[in-house]
Amino acid sequence: MREQRLTEPRQGATCDTLLTVAKATEDLGFDAFFRSDHYLKMGSVDGLPGPTDAWITLAGLARETKRIRLGTLMTAATFRLPGVLAIQVAQVDRMSGGRVELGLGAGWFEEERAAYGIPFPKEKFGRAEEQPEIVTGLWATEPGKSYDCHGTYYDLTDSPALPKPAQRRIPELIGGHGASRTPRLAGQYADEFNMPFGSVEDSERQFGRVRAAAVEAGRAADDLVCSNALVVCVGRDDQEVARRAAAMGREVDELKVDADRRPRRAGPPSTLRARWAASRARAW
Incomplete structure (x- = not known):
């Protein structure tokens, strides 16, 4: 089982704060540091000092860490x-x-597009469907050869397909709640499928769809890792949990289990371990 930290810097974080969290992630034995790819805060927090770019941040952390995996949940196509x-x-x-x-992922937060002048095309999922093929194709093209792709939304001609990553294959993650197109895309391209902030029941259902889509694509059902993105608020006692929840702009009761029965993570470590074991037994 892999344990990783997912951060939401759009809610308010300096580059120094992100570096501190990433180094703590490494020192505490976590496997990976992931961050969201957003440019606008959500909720009642002030979001200061402002957004940071996902891949610029990860480039800096790449030089300042030695062991942990680094990635995005999710880069907006x-x-x-x-x-x-x-x-x-x-x-x-x-x-x-x-x-x-x-x-x-396709990207969904329309308000941040308006705030920073980023186009929000109607066919955003169609664009997201073409991107994994192109990105993977560029990396897989042999040195000295060229890459071409003439899709509906993107047209690449005679690309040298450089540079190449250090890994033979960079693991790709795809996630979402969609019942048909998302599982099909994940089944074809993903190394990991991530269910964002879903209930145990919804996760169980979606994981089944993704595994079935993988089989349809000629892969084994267990060829993909299935994971959840979940909110975590850990404290040694109720007072510490309440203080940290307030800093997140959340209520403690909401973080424990919300109205849709999505399994949030709030409380002492022993409670969270028990909740995790129960949900993992159901959905995985």
Whole structure:
């Protein structure tokens, strides 16, 4: 079982804070440090000092850490052209010595697009469907050969397909709640499927769809890792949990189990371990 930290810097974090968290992640024995790819805060927090870019952050952390995996949950396909993204991710992978993982999604937060002038195309999922093929194709092209792809949304001609990542294959993560297109995309391209903030029941159902889609794509059902993104608020006692929940702009009761029965993580470590074991037995 892999344990990783997912951070939400858009809610308010300096580069120094992110470096401190990443180093603590490594020192405490976690396997990976992931971050979201957003440019606008959510909720009642002030979001100061402002957003940080996901791949610029990971490039810096690649030089400041030695062991942990580094990645995104999820890079928004509509933030970056696939050819540019392939260059960015390959470069950070080389800077880290081969420790990068790419989480790729369509992008959903329309308000941040309006705030920073980022296009929000109607066919955003269609674009996200083309991106894994292009990014993977560029990395897989043999040195000295060129890559071409003429899709509906992206057109690449005679690309030298450089640079190459340090890893032979960068693990790709795809996630989401969609009942058909998302599992099909994950079944075809993903090394890991991530269920974002879903209930145990919804996770169990979606994992089944993804595994079935993998079989349809000619892969084994257990060829993919299945994972959850969950909110965590840990404290030694109720007072510490309440203080940390307030800093997140959340209520303690909401963090324990919300109205949709999604398994949040709030409480002392012993309680969280028991909840994790119960949900893992159900959905995995």
